[in-house]
Amino acid sequence: MSMLTFPLTPRFLDALLELADVPWCRDAFDEEFRRRGWARPDAGGETAVGWLDHWPLGEPDHSWHVVLGEYPGCSNSDDPGVACDEPACHEDSFLAFPLAYAAIDCVEAGTGLPVDPRHLWGDPLPAWATHNADATQDDFLACYTDTERLLRARLGAPLPAAPPVPSDEPERQTSWQRGNRLVSLFLDGNEANYGQDDWIGIDIRPFH
Numbered sequence: 001m002s003m004l005t006f007p008l009t010p011r012f013l014d015a016l017l018e019l020a021d022v023p024w025c026r027d028a029f030d031e032e033f034r035r036r037g038w039a040r041p042d043a044g045g046e047t048a049v050g051w052l053d054h055w056p057l058g059e060p061d062h063s064w065h066v067v068l069g070e071y072p073g074c075s076n077s078d079d080p081g082v083a084c085d086e087p088a089c090h091e092d093s094f095l096a097f098p099l100a101y102a103a104i105d106c107v108e109a110g111t112g113l114p115v116d117p118r119h120l121w122g123d124p125l126p127a128w129a130t131h132n133a134d135a136t137q138d139d140f141l142a143c144y145t146d147t148e149r150l151l152r153a154r155l156g157a158p159l160p161a162a163p164p165v166p167s168d169e170p171e172r173q174t175s176w177q178r179g180n181r182l183v184s185l186f187l188d189g190n191e192a193n194y195g196q197d198d199w200i201g202i203d204i205r206p207f208h
């Protein structure tokens with residue numbers, strides 16, 4: 001099967017976990033993304049991360065990306081600098097960093113040939129990614145277990161139970177609490193590609 005993986009370096013893992021300490025509001029994430037080179041000031045001098053979509057972590061089309069949920073902040077305020085701890089203000093607000101995509105038995109309509117990874121995951125493929133056309137399910141699951149080991153080393157024992165992320169019933173999930181955030185490793189169908197592929201990623205959202 002076709003599999004695309006992204007390297008989870010210690011430095012990148014640090015950068016992800018630091019995001020769990022950021023106040024849950026747009027201004028704070030604009031600043032953090034800009035500081036990491038993931039967003040530029042717009043024409044008006046302000047930075048503006050586009051939520052509710054994929055967002056490139058660097059040059060578009062040549063980079064890793066993050067999947068962003070609803071805008072962070074308070075649903076009772078339009079002020080991008082206002083964060084709040086009310087669970088109702090954070091439903092479906094998250095950052096999900098993909099680590100691997102795998103297309104199992106996925107073929108091109110018409111030709112019946114294995115799907116071209118560029119059609120599923122971008123053209124050109126991100127420069128930091130590794131594509132393996134002959135990966136196995138074990139290779140894909142190894143990505144999950146390797147990442148779980150890294151996260152256990154950083155965050156300790158996972159929670160015995162946690163709310164499901166990023167969908168109602170991910171195939172696999174292991175979660176930790178870090179301050180006021182829930183940090184989760186997940187394996188799930190990729191809704192952005194209509195379930196043609198599965199993905200493994202790290203999800204960060206408020207802990208309730």
Ligand SMILES: [Zn+2]
Pocket residue numbers: 073074075076083084085086089
């Ligand atoms: Zn609120």
